[in-house]
Amino acid sequence: MGIRDYNNNRIPLLGQENNALTWLIIINASVFILLNFIKIIYFFSDLPIDLFQHQILGWFDLPASFEKLSSRPWVVVSYMFTHLGVWELISSLLWLWSFGYILQDLTGNNKLIPVYLYGGFFGALFYLIINNVFPVLAQHVNLMQMSGAGSAVMAVAVATTTLAPDYRIFPMINGGIPLWVLTLIFVAIDYATIASVSGGVAVAHLAGGATGFLFIKQVQKGNDLGAWMVKLVSWVDNLFNPEKEYNKIPKNQRLFYKSTQPPFKKIPNITQQRLDEILDKINQTGYHMLTDEEKAFLKKASKEEL
Numbered sequence: 001m002g003i004r005d006y007n008n009n010r011i012p013l014l015g016q017e018n019n020a021l022t023w024l025i026i027i028n029a030s031v032f033i034l035l036n037f038i039k040i041i042y043f044f045s046d047l048p049i050d051l052f053q054h055q056i057l058g059w060f061d062l063p064a065s066f067e068k069l070s071s072r073p074w075v076v077v078s079y080m081f082t083h084l085g086v087w088e089l090i091s092s093l094l095w096l097w098s099f100g101y102i103l104q105d106l107t108g109n110n111k112l113i114p115v116y117l118y119g120g121f122f123g124a125l126f127y128l129i130i131n132n133v134f135p136v137l138a139q140h141v142n143l144m145q146m147s148g149a150g151s152a153v154m155a156v157a158v159a160t161t162t163l164a165p166d167y168r169i170f171p172m173i174n175g176g177i178p179l180w181v182l183t184l185i186f187v188a189i190d191y192a193t194i195a196s197v198s199g200g201v202a203v204a205h206l207a208g209g210a211t212g213f214l215f216i217k218q219v220q221k222g223n224d225l226g227a228w229m230v231k232l233v234s235w236v237d238n239l240f241n242p243e244k245e246y247n248k249i250p251k252n253q254r255l256f257y258k259s260t261q262p263p264f265k266k267i268p269n270i271t272q273q274r275l276d277e278i279l280d281k282i283n284q285t286g287y288h289m290l291t292d293e294e295k296a297f298l299k300k301a302s303k304e305e306l
Contacts, residue, residue, distance in 0.1 A: 020112040021100045025093055028149060031081045032089050035060065039084070057084065057147075062124050064131035064144035064200060080120035082147040092149040095186070096156060102167060102179070103160040107219075108286040112156065114226025115215050119155020119208035126207035127151075131200040146201050151208030154190070157183050159212030275301050 035057065042052040062079035063069055069076075083089040096116075104112050127146050131137045137144075160167075161183040168176025190205040218225050278294050290298070 019104075020109045021097070021104050024096060024100065024113065024116060028081050028083065028089065028093060028096075031060070031078075032083045035082070035084055057082075058145070061145040061147040062127065064128065064137075064141045064146070066128060066132065068142075069128070076121065076124050077117075079124065079147050080116075080149050080152045083149070084147070088148060092153055095153045096149065098169070098182075099153070099157040099160040099179075102169075103156060103163065104283075106160075106163055106286065108282070108284050108289075110230045110285070111159075111219070111224075111226060114229045115155050115159045115212055116149075116152040117229070118215060118225070119211045120149070120152035122211040123151020123154070123204035123208040127200045127204035130203045137197070137200055140197065144200065146204060150190075150201065150205045154186065154205045154208040155212035155215070157186055157212065158209040159216045162213050162216040 038056050039052055042049070059072055060075060060078045060082040062075050083092060100112055103115070124146075131141050131144060161179045165178065165180040167179045169179070169182075187206065187209060190202040193199065193202040196202075215225055274297065278290065278298060281290065281294070
C-alpha cells in the first residue's frame with residue numbers, strides 16, 4: 001500500500017483535534033488580528049504610523065542589530081508569527097497549508113511544529129550574521145528588521161519535498177504537479193533577491209529551507225531532532241492536566257487490573273471502528289509506526305468494502 005492509498009477518503013486534517021497545522025494557522029492569524037487592532041487604535045487616535053512601528057511592531061519584529069536583539073530576545077520566536085499586511089499573511093498561510101498538510105499527512109502531528117520552529121530559528125541566525133558581516137548590508141543594520149513566517153514556511157516546504165519529492169498535487173493537470181517543482185519556484189524567488197538590500201531576508205529563507213532538508217534527513221536516519229519539543233509540550237500539558245496521564249492507561253488495564261487474563265480477545269475482522277483507530281494512529285505518528293498486523297489489516301481493508 002502506497003503513502004497515498006490509505007488517506008484518499010480522510011477528512012481534512014485542519015479540522016481535527018490537537019492538530020499542529022491548525023495551531024500554527026491560529027497563532028499566525030491571532031497575532032495579525034492583535035497587531036492590526038492596535039494599529040487601528042493608533043489611527044483613530046491620530047497618532048503617526050511611525051510611532052506604532054516603534055512602540056508596538058518593534059517588539060515583535062526581528063532586528064538586524066545584535067544590540068537591539070539583546071533587549072528583546074523573545075523576537076527570535078515572535079517574528080516568525082508576525083504579519084501586518086493582509087496579502088503577506090495570506091501568502092504565508094497558503095504556502096504553510098499547502099506543504100504543512102502534506103508533511104503532517106505523511107509523518108503525523110509531531111514533526112510540523114519542530115520543523116517550523118527550527119526553520120525560523122536558523123533563519124533568524126543567518127539573517128543576523130549576513131547583515132552584520134557584509135559591509136554593504138551592515139551600513140543599514142540599525143534600520144533593518146524582519147518579520148513573517150518566510151523562513152519557517154520554507155523549512156516546511158523543503159522538508160516536505162525532501163520526504164516525498166514526487167508527491168503530486170492538482171492531479172487534474174496532466175497527472176499532477178510534483179512537489180519539487182513548486183519548491184524550486186519558491187527557492188528561486190528568494191535566490192533572485194539575494195543581491196539587494198533585502199538580501200538578508202532571502203538568505204534567511206534559504207537557511208530555513210536547508211534546515212528543513214537536514215531535519216528530514218536526520219529523521220530518515222532515526223534521529224528525531226524535534227522529539228524534545230514534543231516531550232516538553234506534553235510535560236507542560238500534563239502538569240496542568242494530570243487526568244490526561246490517567247487516560248493514557250488502556251481501559252482494560254484500569255477496569256480489569258486484578259485479572260491475569262486479557263478481558264477480551266482480538267478478532268481480525270474488518271470493522272469500521274478498527275479501521276478508524278489505525279487511521280488515527282497514522283495521523284498521530286505516521287504510517288511507518290504501524291505494526292505488521294496493522295499494515296496487513298489496512299491492506300485487507302483496501303480490498304473490501306465496509
